[in-house]
Amino acid sequence: MxxxxxxxxxxxxxEFYHIVRDxxxxxxxxxxxxxxxxLFGYALSLDVDNVKVVIVDQDRTELSRDFAGRLDASAYFDxxxxxxxxxxxxxxxxxxKATIALVIPPRWTENIRSNRExxxxxxxxxxxxxxGTISRGYITSFVERYNSRLLVDFLGRQGFxxxxxxxxxxxxxxxxxxxxxxxxxxxxxxxxxxMIVGAMLTSLVIAREYENGTxxxxxxxxxxxxxxxxxxxxxxxxIAMTDVLVALAMGQLLFGVVMxxxxxxxxxxxxxxxxxxxxxxxxxSIATKSQLVANQIxxxxxxxxxxxxxxxxxxxxxxxxxxxxxxxxxxxxxYIDILNGLFLRDVGMGYLWPSYGxxxxxxxxxxxVAVVKMRREGL
Amino acid sequence: MNRIRIREIVxxxxxxxxxxxxxxxxxFVMPFIQLLIFGYVVSTDVRDxxxxxxxxxxxxxxxxxxxxxxxxxxxxxxHRADDxxxxxxxxLRRKVDIxxxxxxxxxxxxxxxxxxxxxxxxxxxxxxxxxxxIAYTLQVLETLNQDFIRELVxxxxxxxxxxxxxxxxxxxxxxxxxxxxxxxxxVLIMIISLLFTSMxxxxxxxxxxxxQLIVTPMRxxxxxxxxxxxxxxxxIAQMVAVTLFAVFWFDIPMRGSAGLMFLGVCLFLISNLGIxxxxxxxxxxxxxxxxxTFFFIVPFFMLSGFVxxxxxxxxxxxxxxxxxxxxxxxxxxxxxxxxxxxxxxxxPQYLALVILGVVVFAGAxxxxxKRLD
Numbered sequence: 001m002x003x004x005x006x007x008x009x010x011x012x013x014x015e016f017y018h019i020v021r022d023x024x025x026x027x028x029x030x031x032x033x034x035x036x037x038x039l040f041g042y043a044l045s046l047d048v049d050n051v052k053v054v055i056v057d058q059d060r061t062e063l064s065r066d067f068a069g070r071l072d073a074s075a076y077f078d079x080x081x082x083x084x085x086x087x088x089x090x091x092x093x094x095x096x097k098a099t100i101a102l103v104i105p106p107r108w109t110e111n112i113r114s115n116r117e118x119x120x121x122x123x124x125x126x127x128x129x130x131x132g133t134i135s136r137g138y139i140t141s142f143v144e145r146y147n148s149r150l151l152v153d154f155l156g157r158q159g160f161x162x163x164x165x166x167x168x169x170x171x172x173x174x175x176x177x178x179x180x181x182x183x184x185x186x187x188x189x190x191x192x193x194x195m196i197v198g199a200m201l202t203s204l205v206i207a208r209e210y211e212n213g214t215x216x217x218x219x220x221x222x223x224x225x226x227x228x229x230x231x232x233x234x235x236x237x238x239i240a241m242t243d244v245l246v247a248l249a250m251g252q253l254l255f256g257v258v259m260x261x262x263x264x265x266x267x268x269x270x271x272x273x274x275x276x277x278x279x280x281x282x283x284x285s286i287a288t289k290s291q292l293v294a295n296q297i298x299x300x301x302x303x304x305x306x307x308x309x310x311x312x313x314x315x316x317x318x319x320x321x322x323x324x325x326x327x328x329x330x331x332x333x334x335y336i337d338i339l340n341g342l343f344l345r346d347v348g349m350g351y352l353w354p355s356y357g358x359x360x361x362x363x364x365x366x367x368x369v370a371v372v373k374m375r376r377e378g379l
Numbered sequence: 380m381n382r383i384r385i386r387e388i389v390x391x392x393x394x395x396x397x398x399x400x401x402x403x404x405x406x407f408v409m410p411f412i413q414l415l416i417f418g419y420v421v422s423t424d425v426r427d428x429x430x431x432x433x434x435x436x437x438x439x440x441x442x443x444x445x446x447x448x449x450x451x452x453x454x455x456x457x458h459r460a461d462d463x464x465x466x467x468x469x470x471l472r473r474k475v476d477i478x479x480x481x482x483x484x485x486x487x488x489x490x491x492x493x494x495x496x497x498x499x500x501x502x503x504x505x506x507x508x509x510x511x512x513i514a515y516t517l518q519v520l521e522t523l524n525q526d527f528i529r530e531l532v533x534x535x536x537x538x539x540x541x542x543x544x545x546x547x548x549x550x551x552x553x554x555x556x557x558x559x560x561x562x563x564x565x566v567l568i569m570i571i572s573l574l575f576t577s578m579x580x581x582x583x584x585x586x587x588x589x590x591q592l593i594v595t596p597m598r599x600x601x602x603x604x605x606x607x608x609x610x611x612x613x614x615i616a617q618m619v620a621v622t623l624f625a626v627f628w629f630d631i632p633m634r635g636s637a638g639l640m641f642l643g644v645c646l647f648l649i650s651n652l653g654i655x656x657x658x659x660x661x662x663x664x665x666x667x668x669x670x671x672t673f674f675f676i677v678p679f680f681m682l683s684g685f686v687x688x689x690x691x692x693x694x695x696x697x698x699x700x701x702x703x704x705x706x707x708x709x710x711x712x713x714x715x716x717x718x719x720x721x722x723x724x725x726x727p728q729y730l731a732l733v734i735l736g737v738v739v740f741a742g743a744x745x746x747x748x749k750r751l752d
Contacts, residue, residue, distance in 0.1 A: 046507040112539030126547035137514035154538035166527030176503035
């Protein structure tokens, strides 16, 4: 099948007119990514830094006050208030005003001083499991450190002064030193944007020709499937790539999310991933011939997987085996891996080539499938 | 208002919807697939943390460190490194989440009563998970610290320690699924009711049959009802099916009243249909309608507290979330499923849905009628 660049250009120009005349679509194709980036950069965070704690101190001793004071001083917790009894604490949990309620029972200090285990009741609002897990991790870790202090205290009273901790964890965080969820969410959102523009918008373009009856006219033209599909894809390629650049710039200028790796590797990865998305969108469009159906299917196979099955927010390692296998065929998985490498780990082709390879392979398959389907439809 | 005319347009809409065979799987299969994916996928639990270990000390003490991590339910030592470069490489290649390095002088220092360092490198890319992993790492090390101190002291130690008895409420097993699946029911209803209403009306415009509807003796309000009733019915049917699926397939406990949930969904639908109608008045093509709908769906979804906690948002954005009907619906549906609360706690949410619904729907109907005249 020969490709005549002028035919491609003609189709692309027609599609361009279509978009430009329908300026609202164009305007929204740019505004939607902006909105997403702003939302994610400013408003959305998965980090839990100041867990709200209420304390019911039924012991009221120097030790229990010391415990509460150290908790409040810790960067992880925010001691909201002291409450008289457990009922009141539960009410705070019920209304969502506190995440953790600590109940220090009577004779707590006495137990500790007479070398018995002293129970501490910890109630955690786990209705949001992300917050629940994080809060539980923080509080158990805090109590364990306090126990070490009690042990040293105890030994001091036994005459072992200047005892130092036997070991100490020196934690260094790599790739995202400040532990800001923004640093992985802003790059990840680019993957979602590309799917919206690349696959969801294009899933409508050929279905529209069928619905409006203009497909008949196109069939009678001297163009072949490759020319037609390429022409249809070009305007959306340009829109999506502009979106990528805008997202990169905004991430950097507004939110300080700086890409550590190579700019051109990023462009290459985005082009490959976008091409997969375009092939997918066009294929759905040819196969369904109805804009409503195409849109719903595109939502299911492009947008949602990019959001859910790509290691973007929900870690793949937590999924059941079956779902993990599904993530292998989701293009966003590989793109997000590349983004992670370029934005956070600062690695190059030496580490990332397998993901590039998979995306290239996916593009070839998707393009072939779309062209074959289009030819079967008589073009 | 003429009931027969409304009934006829509803019938026409249903015929149109079901005549296209491709619509059927979308209406009846899609929601289940989405729920299945969500039910199995969403989990931000921290378990099976992959640990890489470099042990340069190779003594009894360093083996105790290894054993402590292997014995923990959270960690799994997946890789052993022979030198620091190899250890860092493991982290760079995302083979491990946490890399632990025990230096050559580790046990020497402990035996001399000095503090021995355990170097921990954590992959911070997913910051929320990294924070918990670090907390658990510190906890394991702290327990070890106490063990080593006990060994240094020549007598039996029974010191009084705090025993933290953590109970996680509302969701005792910290099941992400119990949290997300009920919410997904609300999200699915939102997507279907918003998208279908606007696209169904726009399709009449795009194909040109709107003109014909206008020249019929149908009044604008009858047309609106006729066009929205099918989607109300479909949404309710989907809610029932999806809820049953959530309860029986995923074993999500439903602690509160089903009637209250039904009421909530009905109120929620009013705002959704209003927005769908509004989108149809400002769009000319289905592509436009879809994009515009997305403009509503995406912020509604993100600002609802479905994945991202509202209390983490900046204050101004928190105010914005009060305009999001999904926000109220989620509180209702999660309250009913997880906490089993009733009207005494939930009435503000219902009230908000009523107010929002009436304002949005009335506004949209007004616009729609003006467009037709």
